[in-house]
Amino acid sequence: MSDVLTGTTGTAGTATGAIRFRGWNEVPPQFRPPLPPRHFVGRDAELAGIRAGGVTVLSGPGGVGKTALALKWLQERRSGDQLYVDLATQDLDQLLRAFRLTGVDADDRPAVFRSLVIRRQFTLLLDNVDSADQVTRLLPASGTVLVTSRVKLNLPQSQEIDVEPLADDGRIGQLLDRSYVELPERQARLYRLCAWQPGTFGVPAAAAIAGESDCDVEDALDDLVEKSLLTEVGDDAFRFHDLVRAHARTKRYQ
Ligand SMILES: Nc1ncnc2c1ncn2[C@@H]1O[C@H](COP(=O)(O)OP(=O)(O)OP(=O)(O)O)[C@@H](O)[C@H]1O
Ligand SMILES: [Mg+2]
Incomplete structure (x- = not known):
């Protein structure tokens, strides 16, 4: 296992192996953190509460x-x-495959992952965790780890931060207004109409509400997601953040 990690044997140990491992120092794109929302607001206390060096849920x-x-x-x-x-x-x-750590037995994968994280001193974000069991074996012995979960995990030696709904002190509305006025009319209309859809909705539902084709609506929804006005929650499923939905509903009758 350690040979796999250090890349000292097999193809990695040969001259051509060095080329084959060229990607080793790059984090594969699909495992790099995406950017936060462009108009991020608030959360000063929570941001200050997350400490480097340790596990924060x-x-x-x-x-x-x-x-x-x-x-x-x-x-x-x-x-x-x-x-x-x-x-x-x-x-x-x-x-592991993206890091070219292939052929690792399923039982060994958590240990290989932990070694990778420690060796590279990665700051780690484990997003959308369902249960403590899912991540306990992935936690490295040192370094900074952030975990997000809809449930309390009670992981050992971790601090847990309750993320509460944002209180709107007026700033969020202003930021949303700024994004809203820049929307082309089709997107703006979709934004207003879909906000009356409760919970998660798909392209066909949005198309029916807007009276447009699935294809046109899909592009417009993607645009709203790109502008952080809508959240994509799976394959072609969308949802408004509560504050955004409330904002969109105020635009309905204007
Ligand atoms: N502080 C903020 N400032 C601006 N936009 C925010 C902020 N927090 C969340 N949002 C926006 O609200 C939406 C939902 O936020 P996010 O995806 O972080 O929720 P989540 O708690 O991770 O949800 P889930 O449990 O479904 O993963 C996103 O569109 C995000 O961009
Ligand atoms: Mg999330």
């Missing part, structure tokens, strides 16, 4: 802003390499 209801908070902290910290794993859509085998 950000827990709170869906859509409250856990991932955004974690990504903002990573962006502000800007130190060293950062590794992002979305456990809702990515698994350990995919990650």
